[in-house]
Amino acid sequence: MILFITFACTSGQVDDLRKDLLQSWGEDVVVANGRLASDTAQTLYVQHQHFCLSPDEAGLTELQTLWWQARGYWKEIEVFKFGPYKDELRLGPKIDFWPVRVGTIEDIIAGDAELTAASLYGMGASSKGFPVLDYLLYNDQALERMQSEPRYCQLSSAVSEELHVRVQEFTDAWDPAKGNYVAQLTEAGYVTSSYPSLQHSLAEVVNRMGHTVENIRMDKIYTPLGVEIDSTQPDKLESPYSGRSFEDMLDNLRGIQKLYEGSGTTDALGLKELLAQEGYDYDEEFLGLMQKSMDSIRSYTNPMIEVMETDPDALVATAEQLSELQSFIQTDIIGALSLTLSFNDTDGD
Amino acid sequence: MLYSTIRYWWRGWIDEILLDPTYHFTYAGFSWVKPLSYTGMHFLFLCMAISALLVALGWHVRLFSGLFCLAFTYIELIEKSTYLNHYYLISILSFLFVLIPTSGSFSLGREKKDVAWWAYGILRLQVGLVYFYAGLAKIGSDWFLHGQPLQTWLQAYRDWAIIGPVLADSNVALAMSWAGMLFDLTIVGWLLWPKTRRWAYMVLIVFHMSIWLLFPIGVFSLVMMAAATIFFDPDWCGTNTLKQEGTQHLKGLSWLIIIPFMLLQILLPLRHHLYSGHVNWTEEGFRFAWRVMLIEKAGFLEYRVQMNERDRMLVHSPRKDLTRVQYKMLSTQPDMIVQYAHQIAEHYKEKGFSGLRVYARSKIWFNGHASQTYIDPSIDLLSIDMDMPRAQWILPQNSVPK
Numbered sequence: 232m233i234l235f236i237t238f239a240c241t242s243g244q245v246d247d248l249r250k251d252l253l254q255s256w257g258e259d260v261v262v263a264n265g266r267l268a269s270d271t272a273q274t275l276y277v278q279h280q281h282f283c284l285s286p287d288e289a290g291l292t293e294l295q296t297l298w299w300q301a302r303g304y305w306k307e308i309e310v311f312k313f314g315p316y317k318d319e320l321r322l323g324p325k326i327d328f329w330p331v332r333v334g335t336i337e338d339i340i341a342g343d344a345e346l347t348a349a350s351l352y353g354m355g356a357s358s359k360g361f362p363v364l365d366y367l368l369y370n371d372q373a374l375e376r377m378q379s380e381p382r383y384c385q386l387s388s389a390v391s392e393e394l395h396v397r398v399q400e401f402t403d404a405w406d407p408a409k410g411n412y413v414a415q416l417t418e419a420g421y422v423t424s425s426y427p428s429l430q431h432s433l434a435e436v437v438n439r440m441g442h443t444v445e446n447i448r449m450d451k452i453y454t455p456l457g458v459e460i461d462s463t464q465p466d467k468l469e470s471p472y473s474g475r476s477f478e479d480m481l482d483n484l485r486g487i488q489k490l491y492e493g494s495g496t497t498d499a500l501g502l503k504e505l506l507a508q509e510g511y512d513y514d515e516e517f518l519g520l521m522q523k524s525m526d527s528i529r530s531y532t533n534p535m536i537e538v539m540e541t542d543p544d545a546l547v548a549t550a551e552q553l554s555e556l557q558s559f560i561q562t563d564i565i566g567a568l569s570l571t572l573s574f575n576d577t578d579g580d
Numbered sequence: 581m582l583y584s585t586i587r588y589w590w591r592g593w594i595d596e597i598l599l600d601p602t603y604h605f606t607y608a609g610f611s612w613v614k615p616l617s618y619t620g621m622h623f624l625f626l627c628m629a630i631s632a633l634l635v636a637l638g639w640h641v642r643l644f645s646g647l648f649c650l651a652f653t654y655i656e657l658i659e660k661s662t663y664l665n666h667y668y669l670i671s672i673l674s675f676l677f678v679l680i681p682t683s684g685s686f687s688l689g690r691e692k693k694d695v696a697w698w699a700y701g702i703l704r705l706q707v708g709l710v711y712f713y714a715g716l717a718k719i720g721s722d723w724f725l726h727g728q729p730l731q732t733w734l735q736a737y738r739d740w741a742i743i744g745p746v747l748a749d750s751n752v753a754l755a756m757s758w759a760g761m762l763f764d765l766t767i768v769g770w771l772l773w774p775k776t777r778r779w780a781y782m783v784l785i786v787f788h789m790s791i792w793l794l795f796p797i798g799v800f801s802l803v804m805m806a807a808a809t810i811f812f813d814p815d816w817c818g819t820n821t822l823k824q825e826g827t828q829h830l831k832g833l834s835w836l837i838i839i840p841f842m843l844l845q846i847l848l849p850l851r852h853h854l855y856s857g858h859v860n861w862t863e864e865g866f867r868f869a870w871r872v873m874l875i876e877k878a879g880f881l882e883y884r885v886q887m888n889e890r891d892r893m894l895v896h897s898p899r900k901d902l903t904r905v906q907y908k909m910l911s912t913q914p915d916m917i918v919q920y921a922h923q924i925a926e927h928y929k930e931k932g933f934s935g936l937r938v939y940a941r942s943k944i945w946f947n948g949h950a951s952q953t954y955i956d957p958s959i960d961l962l963s964i965d966m967d968m969p970r971a972q973w974i975l976p977q978n979s980v981p982k
Contacts, residue, residue, distance in 0.1 A: 566945025
């Protein structure tokens, strides 16, 4: 039996839904969304070229729309905050470092350094990425300053171009035809992968689905609400200038839903298929909790910065609703698939 | 043990488990046990490795086994979230090596005398207890009727060529569950009976090697394969002979320690019968009882903190404060949940808050049972005395596995 098991362990892997699922997530979700975000950021940069020549309200609205769209594609893949995002290229902070540091941005505008994507490339995370554009495109004086301060518009343009480059780098890092980080997950167990098995690489993603919901609650709702300090903290909001805070959360949830159901494209796989293979049908519960969470967030008609002051109890209720989704992922789904994180044998029996 | 010590160091666990965490889960009565400095910790591991080597060589076994026992047990006491039954066994065996004569034919030491029969008897009893209680603990509906948690665990090997799909079959998990239970309950008998010993040990090797290949439980298999040779005749490897009146005698007071100690080893695994609620669910009396590979839990945990200065409850998630292993174990271990509540209270007390009450919001997925609330969310965890029956603050289990 030992020989049998040893032979089986070393003689290669059979077709495995987990591997197909990870491949699908990599291609159909991460790379697909990354590509959309990158392309939209590029369009945003190109539009800046025209806009900065004669800034007007219609042009600014167009830029805002493009930023909003690119932001949406990006926020849908927030679960994948590892690998190229964090450990290797550390692209995450360069793309989405928040809360925004207005002082840093104003210092750059007030300075005389060249404002190009190349010059921004080597600068710190607080000088680039989506949050900087959130400020530049949406603050109350955005149009006025675009018209009166050439460096303001130049910075917005340069940040757009740099954003395109960074998101492209992120996407390329995952792309099977380029950096192929997805192989780190799908080829787990081989020496080229940092994951000892498919179970571990799958656990990485599924655990992060739960963590992403937790981050929405803790970082995006409770922290700005400022329960501990008994005072709201609008400066801790995500996307405060655009009023996109709630939409960012919804995009996070849409991304998780894609991972569960499949991205909708042909042959795209979802976690539900793996659960079904193990004999679990969680569609009703999972999708029900997802719907309730989204409905709770969608119920707000005003931006979060206002709701924090007018109806903080409602935000707490939303966070509570999200906790149901989080706990379902962290208990039923992770338990059913035996995906509790255990990277060494010191957490055994 | 030398291998285990080197492996611990090699994998970076001295830093990861002992030095890096800003908080350690300690055992009741041992909160004073703290890690040494970086240099101190590494020096201790060096001492442990040398001690383990010298014990293996049989040079001043009592002395170096004692040193090893102290160092190893100290390390285990630092962090409860990394409790392992076989680490506990290593502490016990190294302690027994201090009390009983073990130097034999292959020892480097001067005391090359035959080992008395009772020394074998004590060690056989200790190793036998491990198997017996491990088997006894498997007699339960999850294991017997549903093949859990093996069924859940074996899914992970679906991608293995040839046997992957076989292992993922629920009937195979059930068959392996029964076989594992029968093995644990009977293997000592087969090993003691000369006629079956050879075959029994071969089965034992297959069993432990399979476990080693399938489950990440470290050096457990090696420890048990080595420990099981205690059931062989003393001269099985050539030269040593057992003597009824062994020339190595137990010295005076040693019996006064060994007899109560072995009685404790017999009774301790049974203590869960004194408590209400199932031990696998409440984990009351679970540790130090050889209840191995019985449960798979996935947990959700966060704390709600109430304080005089705030109208609204504060939600505290422990995930970012702890290491992955600590958080994983915390979310499913009741005593750790209470322990960490006190740490949270301390944290907010230092910030100037008063009238603190800490509640758990927790859910557990357990051996294929649908998830359910675990800790009573209405109970202030700070009010719980750990001598209080856990059934008073852990909600009863209420479902059957898939």
